[in-house]
Amino acid sequence: MNTALWILIFLITFSVMEFMAWFTHKYIMHGFLWSLHKDHHKKDHGSWWERNDLFFIFYAVVSISCFIGWQYYGFWAGLPIGLGIFAYGIAYFMVHDIFIHQRFKLFRNANNWYARGIRRAHKIHHKHLGKEDGECFGMLIPPLKYFKK
Numbered sequence: 001m002n003t004a005l006w007i008l009i010f011l012i013t014f015s016v017m018e019f020m021a022w023f024t025h026k027y028i029m030h031g032f033l034w035s036l037h038k039d040h041h042k043k044d045h046g047s048w049w050e051r052n053d054l055f056f057i058f059y060a061v062v063s064i065s066c067f068i069g070w071q072y073y074g075f076w077a078g079l080p081i082g083l084g085i086f087a088y089g090i091a092y093f094m095v096h097d098i099f100i101h102q103r104f105k106l107f108r109n110a111n112n113w114y115a116r117g118i119r120r121a122h123k124i125h126h127k128h129l130g131k132e133d134g135e136c137f138g139m140l141i142p143p144l145k146y147f148k149k
Contacts, residue, residue, distance in 0.1 A: 001013070006077075006079065006080040007080070009077055009080035009081060009084070010080040010081075010083055010084045011084070011086070012084070013080065013081045013083075013084025013085060013088075014084040014087055014088050014091075016084075016086070017059075017084065017085060017089075017092075021088075021092065024055065029052070029055065035051075036051045036052055036054055036055070037051075037052050039051050039052055039053075040052035056089065056093070058085075059085060059089055060089065062085060063082045063083075063085040063086045063089065066078040066079070066081045066082030066085065067079065067080075067082040070082065080140035095118060096122075099115070099118070100118065100119060100122050
């Protein structure tokens with residue numbers, strides 16, 4: 001029973017992170033922390049590192065804190081929650097930074113319905129270079145309208 005509960009918590013956490021990605025993007029990145037996110041929309045430097053990457057660090061700290069809570073403070077749900085956040089972070093990084101933005105030259109030839117839908121949705125979002133009017137959505141499951149044939 002314990003393993004089934006941990007798996008359920010992991011899956012719920014992973015799913016909630018899609019909501020958190022949307023919420024963070026819409027209300028924080030395109031809100032009061034636009035100063036950290038704007039270099040993702042309009043490069044104003046030659047560095048591989050973006051100020052926007054600080055958001056990854058924030059969620060990594062949250063995940064690590066869950067692991068520490070589980071290991072040292074008896075927070076039994078800390079492990080599946082931390083793993084769910086970590087797994088979402090990996091998925092997000094693979095889809096957003098590697099597949100879409102090609103920070104590493106992998107998955108260049110992916111051309112299935114999901115790949116086309118993700119690219120289309122992200123292109124619409126990046127069409128707006130400013131803080132306002134950009135359509136925001138989670139990264140792994142954008143609106144269905146982008147998955148047309």
